[in-house]
Amino acid sequence: MKRNYDVDVLIEKFKKKDKIALARLITLVENNPETTTNIFNNFNGSEKDSYIIGITGSPGVGKSTLVNALSKILLESGKSIGIISVDPTSPFTGGAFLGDRVRMTDVSLHPNIFIRSLASRGYKGGISRAVFDISLLYEAFGMDFIIIETVGVGQSEFDIYNLAYTTVVIMVPGYGDSIQIQKAGIIEVGDIYVVNKKDLGGEDIVVQMEMMLDDATIQSGWRAPVVMTNSITGEGVNSLIEKIMDHKEHLELSELLKEKKKHRFAYKIEELLSSKIGKVLESLISKDDLNKISNSVLQGKKFKIYDMVHHLFSNVKFEMKKSD
Amino acid sequence: MSKPGIDGHWRGGVVVSRGLRDAGMEVIFGGFQNVEQIVESAISEDVDVIGLSMHSGAHLTYTERVINLLKEKGVKDHFLILVGGVIPVKDFLVLKEMGVANVYGPGTVVRDIVKFIVENIKK
Numbered sequence: 001m002k003r004n005y006d007v008d009v010l011i012e013k014f015k016k017k018d019k020i021a022l023a024r025l026i027t028l029v030e031n032n033p034e035t036t037t038n039i040f041n042n043f044n045g046s047e048k049d050s051y052i053i054g055i056t057g058s059p060g061v062g063k064s065t066l067v068n069a070l071s072k073i074l075l076e077s078g079k080s081i082g083i084i085s086v087d088p089t090s091p092f093t094g095g096a097f098l099g100d101r102v103r104m105t106d107v108s109l110h111p112n113i114f115i116r117s118l119a120s121r122g123y124k125g126g127i128s129r130a131v132f133d134i135s136l137l138y139e140a141f142g143m144d145f146i147i148i149e150t151v152g153v154g155q156s157e158f159d160i161y162n163l164a165y166t167t168v169v170i171m172v173p174g175y176g177d178s179i180q181i182q183k184a185g186i187i188e189v190g191d192i193y194v195v196n197k198k199d200l201g202g203e204d205i206v207v208q209m210e211m212m213l214d215d216a217t218i219q220s221g222w223r224a225p226v227v228m229t230n231s232i233t234g235e236g237v238n239s240l241i242e243k244i245m246d247h248k249e250h251l252e253l254s255e256l257l258k259e260k261k262k263h264r265f266a267y268k269i270e271e272l273l274s275s276k277i278g279k280v281l282e283s284l285i286s287k288d289d290l291n292k293i294s295n296s297v298l299q300g301k302k303f304k305i306y307d308m309v310h311h312l313f314s315n316v317k318f319e320m321k322k323s324d
Numbered sequence: 325m326s327k328p329g330i331d332g333h334w335r336g337g338v339v340v341s342r343g344l345r346d347a348g349m350e351v352i353f354g355g356f357q358n359v360e361q362i363v364e365s366a367i368s369e370d371v372d373v374i375g376l377s378m379h380s381g382a383h384l385t386y387t388e389r390v391i392n393l394l395k396e397k398g399v400k401d402h403f404l405i406l407v408g409g410v411i412p413v414k415d416f417l418v419l420k421e422m423g424v425a426n427v428y429g430p431g432t433v434v435r436d437i438v439k440f441i442v443e444n445i446k447k
Contacts, residue, residue: 003402020399023370095345101365102355108368109360115368119350 007035011042014141019114022141026116029137030130043140049261050082050139050146051248054164056126056186059152061170062196064103066231066240067149071107073241074145080112082138085149086128089119096120100149114138125159126150132163132268155185162267165260166247168240170194171209173202181205181212188216190224192243198228198236222250277318284316326354326362328390331380336409340375343434349441359389366394366403372445378409384418391423404444408432 005024013021028035053070055063064085071081085100096119107113120128127150138146150160161167169190181187193209195202209226225243229236251257293308301308325341327334334355341351352369354362366374376387387407394400400423407419408428416427426440 020367020397023368027370089350090345090348093346094348096350097341097345098350098352101369102353105355105357105361108364117352117369 007038011039017141022114022137023116025137026130026134029133030118033129033133036133040136043136046140048139048142050135050143052135052146052148052164052166052264053244054148054150054160054167055170056150056153056158056160056167056189057170057194057196058154058172061152061172062231063149063152063170064100066170066194066196066229066237067100067147068104068106069229069231069234069237070147070241070244071104071113072234073237075107075110075112078112079144080142081114082135082141082143082146083113083115083149084118084131084134084138084146085115086118086120086126086131086151088151089121091122094121114141114143120151124157126153126157127159127163132264135163153186155183155187158186158189161189163264165251165257166191166244168192168194168244170196171202171205172197173200173205175205178208178211181208187212191222191247192224192240193226194236194240195226195228196231198230199233202228220256221254222247280318281316285312325351325375325377326357326365327377328357328359328362328386329378329380329382330356331378331382333377333379333409336379337375337377340377340408340428340434340437344438344441347434347438349438359386359393362390363393363397367397367399371403373404373406373441376405376407376409378407378411381410383407383409383411384415387419387424388422404441406437406441408437 005028007028010021010025014025025039029039055067057063067083067085071083074081083104085098087096087098087100089096098117098119101108101115101117104115108115116134118128118130123129127148131148135146135148148160148164150157167189169186171193172195195205195209206226206228213224213226227236227240227243229240231237251260289312293305293312296308297305325337327337337353341353344351352365352371354365357365362374362376374390376390378386391400391405394403404425405423406426406428407424411419411427411429413429419427425444428437
């Protein structure tokens with residue numbers, strides 16, 4: 001039996017808000033990026049802008065459960081939501097165990113929600129390559145909100161910041177002392193900070209976060225708030241939604257939302273260009289060339305590697321035709 | 325990978341999911357789900373295979389309901405359906421006649437499930 005992925009048929013159904021068509025188009029853009037151009041050409045003129053919320057934090061802090069709790073409230077207020085939940089791909093086998101949806105069973109049957117799990121498939125930065133493309137599909141589908149949940153992140157996986165308009169960083173009691181909180185990276189990208197699992201304590205983290213945020217230089221006119229939640233009981237979740245809406249309003253009233261939107265596309269354009277240049281480079285410099293370099297390194301030339309790479313690259317000529 | 329109903333025997337579903345993960349597959353673990361939730365997940369995630377893990381004795385009822393709902397939505401043939409758990413051998417044929425591609429009872433080796441999926445996946 002053949003599975004049906006006829007783009008024209010799917011687009012027609014998609015435009016009638018058919019979720020099966022949405023699901024299959026996501027499969028196409030995820031598995032065959034070369035189909036994306038053709039698919040996206042069908043949406044020219046669609047002006048719907050969704051509001052994108054990013055949820056990030058270490059493994060096990062309660063991201064999926066919190067997404068479930070947030071969605072419940074947004075759905076009650078009549079909003080439609082597209083969720084993208086990313087979990088890591090094994091670097092050894094390429095397999096993945098995706099366990100985010102299992103926390104969202106409560107809301108999964110609501111007609112105004114669509115949940116898709118993604119494996120990171122080797123993409124660094126806490127998301128996956130297809131996240132941007134799927135967010136565009138959700139916009140074309142007419143979602144009011146898009147919630148992107150990252151993989152459980154470490155200190156330096158904060159690509160979500162490039163895609164989301166409001167980034168929520170989730171922490172839990174026992175995060176670390178005042179030194180941990182001064183570190184660069186994940187702890188500075190939040191527009192809102194959540195200390196989840198408040199039943200386990202966490203007041204000390206809130207105090208330290210507040211002190212750190214008081215000391216931080218604020219350029220955007222937004223001082224990130226800290227909210228305590230218990231995502232299982234729903235405690236504090238209303239207050240989190242309020243903060244998200246406050247931040248949304250802050251961005252809308254200033255020029256910042258426009259900047260964020262522009263940045264989201266600039267980020268993707270840069271990524272697409274580097275990937276194209278990467279492919280050109282691969283075709284110009286053969287595996288044999290690379291092999292030769294690595295071999296000669298082993299023959300007493302290890303301090304020459306910069307010279308050798310420079311030499312190899314000096315023979316590569318990129319040319320770009322100017323066009324209007 | 326889903327567990328229809330509220331039968332609490334998670335081990336089988338988890339072990340098989342882990343085995344499939346280690347064979348390089350992406351496994352969406354649904355946990356406890358009702359029939360509607362199973363079908364909705366399979367559609368939204370656009371999976372290749374639906375795995376139903378049951379140890380409650382209700383495998384015939386649940387499988388039939390899942391398959392009927394898939395047919396109602398017109399997507400039954402889009403998926404490969406596998407059933408596993410404590411399933412009496414006498415029910416294997418009944419399940420296959422309903423439209424299940426294969427059934428795995430106690431003592432199954434995960435490698436065999438991997439092999440079957442790889443050979444039978446619908447392209």
